[in-house]
Every structure is written in structure tokens, then in C-alpha cells.
Amino acid sequence: MKLCIVTHRVVVGDGQGRVNYEVAWEAIRRGHHVTLVASSVAPELQQHSHVNWIFIPVKGYPTQLFREMAFSMQSGLWLLKHQKEFDLIKVNGAITWVKGDVNAVHFVHSSWLRSPVNLSEQHASLRSTYNWFYTALNADWEKKAFSQAKAIVAVSKQVEKELLEIGVPPERIRVILNGVDLQEFSPGEAKRQTWGLPEGVTLALFAGNAQTPRKNLDTVIRALAQVPELHLVVAGTTTGTTYPQLVVSLGLSKRVHFLEHRTDVPMLMKAVDFLVFPSRYETFGLVVIEAMASGLPVITAVTTGAAEIITPESGIVLPDPDDIQGLAQALTLLTSDREKRHQMGQAARTIAQKYSWANMAQTYLDLFEEFNQS
Known part of the structure; x- marks a missing residue:
């Protein structure tokens, strides 16, 4: 042919x-x-x-x-x-x-x-x-x-x-x-000091171009304010946005770590505990399946196309991406239960292997x- x-x-x-x-x-x-x-x-x-x-x-x-x-x-x-x-x-x-x-x-x-x-x-x-x-x-x-x-x-x-x-x-x-590339995105460990990230804390990852409001970083930051034990790393361009000011106004400067655009996301995923990506509009969202392949639980929303492959055993799918309380509850659940994160991560990897x-x-x-x- x-x-x-x-x-x-x-x-x-x-x-x-x-x-x-x-x-x-x-x-x-x-x-x-x-x-x-x-x-x-x-x-x-x-x-x-x-x-x-x-x-x-x-x-x-x-x-x-x-x-x-x-x-x-x-x-x-x-x-x-x-x-x-x-x-x-x-x-x-x-x-x-x-x-x-x-x-x-x-x-x-x-x-x-x-x-x-x-x-x-x-x-x-x-x-x-x-x-x-x-x-x-x-x-x-x-x-x-x-x-x-x-x-x-x-x-x-x-x-x-x-x-x-x-x-x-x-x-x-x-x-x-x-x-998804199952070799590039795979479970493992990486030293957080590579990115200047804190050890000994639960760390969630948000990855995506934060310059567009549809990625919904604002809701993630507001929900984070209700989960005092959790840290957030943002891998995505925030230049020209008000997110750094929002973080300061909510008193989250020590818990939100802006890394801007990264080309080493596969390694970064080995250093975090789960992905949070409740995009307001996403026809698929490769970052979701990449996180799953990396053995990470995922918190996302029904407005993200890749949410269709997430089961209750592998992640949390919110019915409303702008539900701050619902997102805060999901963040709290994964932050407080290390064993649950581990089990969900294993289930996520198993699902990703089909794709x-x-x-x-x-x-x-x-x-x-x-x-x-x-």
C-alpha cells in the first residue's frame, strides 16, 4: 500500500x-x-x-x-x-x-x-x-x-x-x-533535590501550559489551600499569569514550586506522588496517560478526554472541574493514605500498558x- x-x-x-x-x-x-x-x-x-x-x-x-x-x-x-x-x-x-x-x-x-x-x-x-x-x-x-x-x-x-x-x-x-511510551514513562524513583523540591512531604504534580485558563491551575491552587500537608509542583509556563500572586495571597509560597516548562517530565514524574489535572476542556490529555504509565494515581475531571480510561481503583474523576471542595477532598484522600496511592498507582500502570x-x-x-x- x-x-x-x-x-x-x-x-x-x-x-x-x-x-x-x-x-x-x-x-x-x-x-x-x-x-x-x-x-x-x-x-x-x-x-x-x-x-x-x-x-x-x-x-x-x-x-x-x-x-x-x-x-x-x-x-x-x-x-x-x-x-x-x-x-x-x-x-x-x-x-x-x-x-x-x-x-x-x-x-x-x-x-x-x-x-x-x-x-x-x-x-x-x-x-x-x-x-x-x-x-x-x-x-x-x-x-x-x-x-x-x-x-x-x-x-x-x-x-x-x-x-x-x-x-x-x-x-x-x-x-x-x-x-504512551511505556519505557520513557515508567515507575521508578528520582531525587527531588534535582529540581530543588522538598523531601519528606507528599508532592502533587500539575503539568501543562498554565498560561491558558482551561488547564485550571487556579482551582488546583485554591483547593491546595485546604490541604495543609500537601505540596504542589507546577511544570508549565506561568509567565504573564497571576498564579504566583494567587499563591502569595493564599499563603502558599512554601508549598507551591513553580518549575516553568520542563523537558524532563518523565523523570519528574518519578519524584512526585500523584498527578492533579482537572482541565476544564481537554480532548484527550497525554499527561494523564503518561502519569498512569509512570505508576501515579491521577485526579482529573470528566472534561478531560483521557478520564474515560481511569477507574476508581486508579484515580479520581471529578464531575465538575471547578468544584474546589470536591478537589480538596480528593487531594486530602491521596495525601493522607500512602498505601492507597501505591495501590492506585499500580492499577494505573496496568491500565496504561493497554495503550x-x-x-x-x-x-x-x-x-x-x-x-x-x-
Whole structure:
């Protein structure tokens, strides 16, 4: 089979990019030829004899919207000339204006446009106006892209629900959850002094870009104020936010440790006791399954797509991400019971082992081969 994957990045260290990276390798293992229409491709794939990289340059454009429009136009023009050469074309959302056979959906802009935590709904500003315009355009483009595909892959049940809400026929939707690197994220121990973190205390981890309110760090901090025995490490950019001031105002300066953006999260997860990530809107949330693979219990909310794989034995799923009291109770439970944390962590690791990147990629290729034979 000659497979074409159209995506911005095919690399490790990027959620959507990692999915395409693993799918490409699984296709190669099965003897298929892969053409990558992308702006960035991992060196090991570039050098493979079964891979053809069509470079789509987008650097130099002033905004994300212009970069995506440039990618769509350039990739579309190339595909118009070459699409008949392929047995199957995989795309992501409205990435190109030429139709794809399988469309993998990591985000539904129509749903985000209606979300109460969308920045454009918070307050009027130049940034919020741009975000609204960007989201509205993508929502319109996606509907057309979804209508043209033979199959739509949703990365979670939450995304499936959102696709149904905008009229995608249920028979064309397949749910394939994102995966996790079970070697990179695994149980173990790490010295907290590496990050200047205190020993001998219970330590929760919040990991994510805290600059967006949808990640919900504010609720985590307010709930932490009610759990005096617990410390919190924040691995995520907080520049330009009011979270440090909030921490000071609540008297939590000695218990909240800001590390900003980290590239060593797999090791950091070996130094903490559990993950707290009650995102207000998350189509999946790789950090959840990464924590589970690391043997950590997880506290999250139903508004996070990956919550669907969490059982009562492996974590706590809050029905309302903004319930400060409910979150405080969950934090208290895990802080006060070390044995329970250990048992939940073991259960979390067992669940995560079902969702390796290899298993995910195999499911994608099974789907591709099914359509190629039909």
C-alpha cells in the first residue's frame, strides 16, 4: 500500500506529531511505502528507504493562522498533482484543502468555539478577537474536511461526542485513543533535590501550559489551600499569569514550586506522588496517560478526554472541574493514605500498558488496510 500522511510534524515530543510518527513506523514495518507531506520530520524517518518526505515550508509567516493557511495551500497544490498515486491519504482535521480518506481528529473547533472557557468568551481584546476568528474559520473548514473523509478517527469518546454534535454520521467514526511510551514513562524513583523540591512531604504534580485558563491551575491552587500537608509542583509556563500572586495571597509560597516548562517530565514524574489535572476542556490529555504509565494515581475531571480510561481503583474523576471542595477532598484522600496511592498507582500502570504507542499504531494500520481492501 502507498500511504500518504499529511500533517505539520512527524516527530517525537509532540502529541499529534507522535501519533503520525508511530503510524508511519507501523506502516513501514508492514512493508508499506509512506509519503509524508509535512513541515518537520524526525531524522530517522527522513533517512528510511520506504519514506518520501515532501517538505512544506511555513516559517516566516506572522501568525499560526497564516502558517496553517500556507500549509493548506502548498500541500493542497501538491496533492492535486499526486493524489492518484496513493492508495490512502491520512489527514488531521482541516490541515489541507484536498480531501483525505481517513481524518484523525484531535480537536473539534466547533465545540471549542462554544466552550465557556474559550478565551474569546472571557473578555474582549485583540487576542480574544483573533482567537475567535481563528477558531471560527477552523470550525468551518473542518466540517467540510470531515464530510469528505471515508472514516473519521476520534482520539477519545469526548471527541466522538463532539463530532456527532456537528452532524458526522456515527457509522463513519472510529475511536482510537492516543498512546504512551511505556519505557520513557515508567515507575521508578528520582531525587527531588534535582529540581530543588522538598523531601519528606507528599508532592502533587500539575503539568501543562498554565498560561491558558482551561488547564485550571487556579482551582488546583485554591483547593491546595485546604490541604495543609500537601505540596504542589507546577511544570508549565506561568509567565504573564497571576498564579504566583494567587499563591502569595493564599499563603502558599512554601508549598507551591513553580518549575516553568520542563523537558524532563518523565523523570519528574518519578519524584512526585500523584498527578492533579482537572482541565476544564481537554480532548484527550497525554499527561494523564503518561502519569498512569509512570505508576501515579491521577485526579482529573470528566472534561478531560483521557478520564474515560481511569477507574476508581486508579484515580479520581471529578464531575465538575471547578468544584474546589470536591478537589480538596480528593487531594486530602491521596495525601493522607500512602498505601492507597501505591495501590492506585499500580492499577494505573496496568491500565496504561493497554495503550502503548505500538498498539495505537497497529489499530490505525488495521483501519487503513481495511479501507484499502474494500
